[in-house]
Amino acid sequence: MNPANEPSHRGSWKHWHTDELPLRLGVSSCLLGEEVRYDGGHARDRFVAESLDRWAEWVPVCPEVEVGMPIPRPTIRLVEVGEEQRLIAPSTGADFTAEMQGYSAVRVGQLQAAGLDGYVLKKNSPSCGMERLPVYRGEQRAHKRGVGLFAAELMRRWPELPVEEEGRLNDPALRENFIVRVFCRNRWRAAAARGWSRSRLVDFHTAHKLLLRAHHEEGYRELGRIVARFGQLPDRELYAAYELEFQATLRHKTSAKANVNVLQHAMGYLKEQLDSSEKQYLLEAIEDYRSGLLPLIVPVSLIRFLIRKFEISYLLDQIYFDPHPKEMMLRNQG
Numbered sequence: 001m002n003p004a005n006e007p008s009h010r011g012s013w014k015h016w017h018t019d020e021l022p023l024r025l026g027v028s029s030c031l032l033g034e035e036v037r038y039d040g041g042h043a044r045d046r047f048v049a050e051s052l053d054r055w056a057e058w059v060p061v062c063p064e065v066e067v068g069m070p071i072p073r074p075t076i077r078l079v080e081v082g083e084e085q086r087l088i089a090p091s092t093g094a095d096f097t098a099e100m101q102g103y104s105a106v107r108v109g110q111l112q113a114a115g116l117d118g119y120v121l122k123k124n125s126p127s128c129g130m131e132r133l134p135v136y137r138g139e140q141r142a143h144k145r146g147v148g149l150f151a152a153e154l155m156r157r158w159p160e161l162p163v164e165e166e167g168r169l170n171d172p173a174l175r176e177n178f179i180v181r182v183f184c185r186n187r188w189r190a191a192a193a194r195g196w197s198r199s200r201l202v203d204f205h206t207a208h209k210l211l212l213r214a215h216h217e218e219g220y221r222e223l224g225r226i227v228a229r230f231g232q233l234p235d236r237e238l239y240a241a242y243e244l245e246f247q248a249t250l251r252h253k254t255s256a257k258a259n260v261n262v263l264q265h266a267m268g269y270l271k272e273q274l275d276s277s278e279k280q281y282l283l284e285a286i287e288d289y290r291s292g293l294l295p296l297i298v299p300v301s302l303i304r305f306l307i308r309k310f311e312i313s314y315l316l317d318q319i320y321f322d323p324h325p326k327e328m329m330l331r332n333q334g
């Protein structure tokens with residue numbers, strides 16, 4: 001038996017995962033420790049190069065080196081010229097905007113063809129930074145609304161791709177959101193590789209119901225409407241619409257309130273099996289999570305145990321209870 005299909009893996013990320021399609025992530029090369037920065041150094045990030053590394057097949061990209069800039073090289077920055085943000089080396093006046101834009105369009109197309117589950121970008125880089133970069137007017141800093149040129153092209157051409165910066169990944173909520181989205185996208189790609197059919201799409205959607213509801217109730221309902229249109233739209237269009245809305249829904253961060261709603265909803269499936277003191281114990285654990293006294297993993301683990309014990313079929317298949325490897329410790333924050 002394929003280990004992924006063992007009964008104990010029902011509803012787990014392992015059930016959907018296949019070793020033939022590992023998590024494949026684009027990354028700014030310097031975050032992995034490659035010495036490609038303007039000063040010949042790197043910007044190795046521990047979470048990226050150690051914690052994530054265990055699960056990821058990396059596709060490292062250094063836009064500045066790939067566009068032909070040497071190591072080391074003069075610093076470059078974003079400069080506002082009229083309506084445009086241009087990529088300029090202040091020490092020489094050299095303008096790399098056209099080269100970087102042309103390169104980025106081609107490179108992003110190559111990455112799309114290869115397939116990725118997510119991308120980790122280096123913050124504050126005029127090529128790789130995804131937000132809040134300083135933009136200059138002449139020699140003066142004008143504002144901090146710049147976006148690195150490669151990052152801008154990546155996000156514009158590939159809106160459904162989960163993208164984050166290494167700095168933002170230090171925030172536990174942003175980190176969890178990114179990892180959830182990356183594993184969801186990997187499951188989507190693995191399911192697509194097996195081939196879609198109406199029943200497979202329904203199974204995929206059903207398994208993600210509680211997870212989606214924890215992220216965004218309206219997005220979850222919209223996805224249900226997309227699935228219901230099977231046969232009314234060309235299949236390819238329907239899958240593309242689902243994929244876009246799936247990632248857009250997951251981009252919404254979960255909240256304690258949304259998780260409490262999902263946990264209480266799950267408890268509803270156990271009302272026949274639990275006596276009043278067991279129900280009270282569970283409700284207290286959920287309440288302690290809501291008030292910040294317990295991390296989410298506690299009520300989730302309690303309910304997961306009960307789902308297995310009483311074999312509640314609908315809940316056994318819910319990926320919400322085990323969406324990513326526990327070694328990532330993502331639900332352990334209070």
Ligand code: SF4
Binds near residue numbers: 038
């Ligand atoms: S261009 Fe990107 S990958 Fe290359 S050194 Fe700068 S931040 Fe790192």
